[in-house]
Amino acid sequence: MSGRISLVLCVVLLAVAPLVLSPFRLGLLAKYLCFAIVAVGIALAWGRGGMLTLGQGVFFGLGGYAMGMHLKLREAGPAGLPDFMVWSGVEELPALWKPSANPVFALAAVVVLPGLVAFLLGLLVFRQRVRGAYFAILSQALAAAFVILLVGRQGLTGGTNGLTNFSRFFALDLTDPGGRRVVYAITAAALVLTYLAVKLVVRSRFGALLVAVRDHEDRVRFLGYDPALVKTITFAASAVVAGLAGALFVPVVGIISPALLGVVPSLELLVGVALGGRFSLAGAVAGAIAVNYAKTLFSEDFPEGWLYLQGGLFVLVLVFAPRGLAGVVEAARDRFRRRPREEVAG
Amino acid sequence: MRLGNLHRALLALLLPALLATGCVSEPGAGSTDGASGDEIRVGVLHSLSGTMAISEVTVRDAELLAVEELNAAGGVLGKKLVPVVEDGASDWPTFAEKAQKLISQDRVAAVFGGWTSASRKAMLPVFERNKALLWYPVQYEGLESSPYIFYTGATTNQQIVPALDYLASQGKKRMFLVGSDYVFPRTANKIIKAYAAAKGIEVLGEEYTPLGHTEYSTLVNKISDARPDAVFNTLNGDSNVAFFKQLRGSGITAGTTPVVSVSVAEEEVRGIGPENIAGHLVAWNYYQTTRTPANESFVKAFKAKYGADKVTSDPMEAGYNAVKLWAEAVKKAGTAEVEAVRQASGGIALDAPEGRTTIHGDNQHVAKTARIGVVQPDGQIREVWASDGPIEPDPYLKGYDWASGLS
Numbered sequence: 001m002s003g004r005i006s007l008v009l010c011v012v013l014l015a016v017a018p019l020v021l022s023p024f025r026l027g028l029l030a031k032y033l034c035f036a037i038v039a040v041g042i043a044l045a046w047g048r049g050g051m052l053t054l055g056q057g058v059f060f061g062l063g064g065y066a067m068g069m070h071l072k073l074r075e076a077g078p079a080g081l082p083d084f085m086v087w088s089g090v091e092e093l094p095a096l097w098k099p100s101a102n103p104v105f106a107l108a109a110v111v112v113l114p115g116l117v118a119f120l121l122g123l124l125v126f127r128q129r130v131r132g133a134y135f136a137i138l139s140q141a142l143a144a145a146f147v148i149l150l151v152g153r154q155g156l157t158g159g160t161n162g163l164t165n166f167s168r169f170f171a172l173d174l175t176d177p178g179g180r181r182v183v184y185a186i187t188a189a190a191l192v193l194t195y196l197a198v199k200l201v202v203r204s205r206f207g208a209l210l211v212a213v214r215d216h217e218d219r220v221r222f223l224g225y226d227p228a229l230v231k232t233i234t235f236a237a238s239a240v241v242a243g244l245a246g247a248l249f250v251p252v253v254g255i256i257s258p259a260l261l262g263v264v265p266s267l268e269l270l271v272g273v274a275l276g277g278r279f280s281l282a283g284a285v286a287g288a289i290a291v292n293y294a295k296t297l298f299s300e301d302f303p304e305g306w307l308y309l310q311g312g313l314f315v316l317v318l319v320f321a322p323r324g325l326a327g328v329v330e331a332a333r334d335r336f337r338r339r340p341r342e343e344v345a346g
Numbered sequence: 347m348r349l350g351n352l353h354r355a356l357l358a359l360l361l362p363a364l365l366a367t368g369c370v371s372e373p374g375a376g377s378t379d380g381a382s383g384d385e386i387r388v389g390v391l392h393s394l395s396g397t398m399a400i401s402e403v404t405v406r407d408a409e410l411l412a413v414e415e416l417n418a419a420g421g422v423l424g425k426k427l428v429p430v431v432e433d434g435a436s437d438w439p440t441f442a443e444k445a446q447k448l449i450s451q452d453r454v455a456a457v458f459g460g461w462t463s464a465s466r467k468a469m470l471p472v473f474e475r476n477k478a479l480l481w482y483p484v485q486y487e488g489l490e491s492s493p494y495i496f497y498t499g500a501t502t503n504q505q506i507v508p509a510l511d512y513l514a515s516q517g518k519k520r521m522f523l524v525g526s527d528y529v530f531p532r533t534a535n536k537i538i539k540a541y542a543a544a545k546g547i548e549v550l551g552e553e554y555t556p557l558g559h560t561e562y563s564t565l566v567n568k569i570s571d572a573r574p575d576a577v578f579n580t581l582n583g584d585s586n587v588a589f590f591k592q593l594r595g596s597g598i599t600a601g602t603t604p605v606v607s608v609s610v611a612e613e614e615v616r617g618i619g620p621e622n623i624a625g626h627l628v629a630w631n632y633y634q635t636t637r638t639p640a641n642e643s644f645v646k647a648f649k650a651k652y653g654a655d656k657v658t659s660d661p662m663e664a665g666y667n668a669v670k671l672w673a674e675a676v677k678k679a680g681t682a683e684v685e686a687v688r689q690a691s692g693g694i695a696l697d698a699p700e701g702r703t704t705i706h707g708d709n710q711h712v713a714k715t716a717r718i719g720v721v722q723p724d725g726q727i728r729e730v731w732a733s734d735g736p737i738e739p740d741p742y743l744k745g746y747d748w749a750s751g752l753s
Contacts (some may be wrong), residue, residue: 160528
């Protein structure tokens with residue numbers, strides 16, 4: 001019961017944030033929430049499914065670009081071309097961009113595209129029983145390749161600059177604090193809904209099967225299940241969640257660029273989850289918010305040395321709380337209740 | 347299932363985070379000119395960490411020197427300048443975030459910052475949305491003119507076009523293009539190709555490598571096979587070190603095939619090693635060796651503040667100028683308020699280290715003298731050609747027939 005009360009309190013906190021925070025700080029909180037949404041997906045794939053995905057930035061990017069392309073076309077210049085195409089010397093809208101003009105297509109693409117890519121990749125990879133570090137390296141290579149692709153096709157993708165300068169998000173005016181508050185509300189709602197949805201999955205039979213696959217894939221196979229399919233579906237679900245977060249990131253921050261999708265940002269997404277505790281959805285969310293909040297705080301107050309502070313924080317957590325903040329909370333509560341610790345969190 | 351209880355972890359984290367952010371006071375209470383009492387706050391936003399730090403830190407140093415000099419001379423409008431430094435972390439969205447922070451929380455009168463085009467493109471909507479001022483100090487690819495950005499580095503007709511004119515005047519007919527894979531090199535090469543097509547210059551190859559790339563043997567082989575008269579180099583950052591070392595190793599010399607670089611200044615020459623690049627050409631608007639009275643005192647002051655082994659470079663000088671030009675505009679306007687400063691800026695002139703430089707009222711770029719230099723074995727750059735006085739900025743290359751198809 002106390003869990004439910006905490007959830008309600010968190011929702012209340014998210015709801016009162018617009019009242020107490022300045023528009024600038026609220027925008028930052030919305031950005032943290034976007035990363036928290038990705039974290040929910042990572043906690044599902046990594047914590048529950050044992051798939052260490054180092055390339056979540058790819059799916060974040062696919063969602064972000066799907067949304068960014070549509071928004072860019074809505075405010076395109078007289079020739080119907082986004083600004084960067086004009087200065088990249090592109091004279092006609094590339095065929096790849098044409099469907100993005102349709103809002104229904106764009107919104108669908110935000111979740112379908114990352115989901116589909118992850119599903120196909122998962123089928124190829126998990127059928128071949130690629131797992132563990134090999135899967136991690138593969139997903140990381142995917143992120144690196146994706147960035148090179150985006151940067152290399154400047155006329156098509158905006159190159160290193162990415163897509164920037166959005167003034168509207170559908171009917172909302174992003175130059176107006178009111179419009180940005182609504183974007184925050186949508187992001188917060190998306191986080192809560194994603195959290196609840198993934199929680200349902202975790203509690204379902206499928207969730208139990210997923211943990212079983214993580215802990216002993218072969219045994220699950222002998223029982224007649226198809227572990228590859230279970231992992232593929234989970235991986236695709238985590239990609240869908242990342243795509244949704246990427247799409248929301250665009251109106252929240254006003255930019256989507258290869259710098260957000262590469263190896264390093266993909267790792268940063270993971271660090272938040274590791275810090276919060278990958279076995280716990282709430283821990284992952286808290287970790288993602290905490291890491292990004294700390295990044296803002298440290299870099300504002302110590303622009304010269306903030307990276308050392310951030311690095312120090314990670315080292316401390318890894319040394320003293322290898323199971324993340326969620327592990328610390330759990331241990332504290334167990335001590336408080338004088339109950340023996342269980343071996344597997346869950 | 348026990349994770350439900352862990353909502354409390356989330357709560358425990360969210361609550362202080364919210365309280366902390368909520369409690370951060372927003373100073374300035376409504377003033378939009380960064381002025382409170384006898385102070386004017388200005389933002390300095392460069393990458394102090396990440397891959398761009400090596401270059402951008404030097405610009406920050408030059409800007410802080412300019413602020414210090416203005417304060418020593420009694421400040422601006424009798425008010426002391428207070429710099430607020432932020433780290434863009436070589437990450438474009440971070441630039442946008444910190445720009446917003448400087449504007450809405452610190453309420454700075456102007457921000458001096460940025461280096462890469464990507465960081466400028468990320469910050470542009472922030473400054474336009476908030477009607478705040480950005481002073482951008484690095485040469486760039488042109489084709490932009492935001493009412494809320496002042497461009498104190500060269501646009502293409504003040505750097506790339508003069509460099510091409512110089513090569514053409516030297517009888518170079520076959521060129522090879524090498525660049526890092528991002529917006530500036532790609533746009534620069536687009537301009538170079540248009541120029542080459544109009545002037546009968548043959549472009550033998552156009553190659554891009556990712557930022558930070560260090561393996562150039564394939565590319566160097568392509569260059570030696572193509573036998574160009576000159577190489578136009580728009581590589582940025584560390585890649586230049588590897589490129590010039592491997593070029594030298596292959597036996598291509600400045601005597602037979604000079605490389606003209608537009609992103610290699612004194613600071614980068616130190617990293618590349620003067621022995622690897624001596625004799626090759628660079629195109630800028632300022633060198634440490636530029637002979638003006640203002641430069642003599644700039645170099646002296648910089649070395650006094652940061653160390654005798656430090657060098658000064660074009661982007662540093664442009665950043666230094668930006669602060670001084672802004673201060674002149676504020677003095678002319680009589681206030682640091684943004685719109686008034688913009689109105690007052692047209693025609694503001696400064697006897698800068700590079701010589702006389704004047705703000706163009708319409709496009710907010712500055713008139714600059716173009717200079718071609720040769721890298722010396724001691725790491726300094728010797729000027730071999732300069733334009734007849736400052737060139738008016740033309741970011742859209744409207745004054746050039748061959749460039750009509752570009753924008």
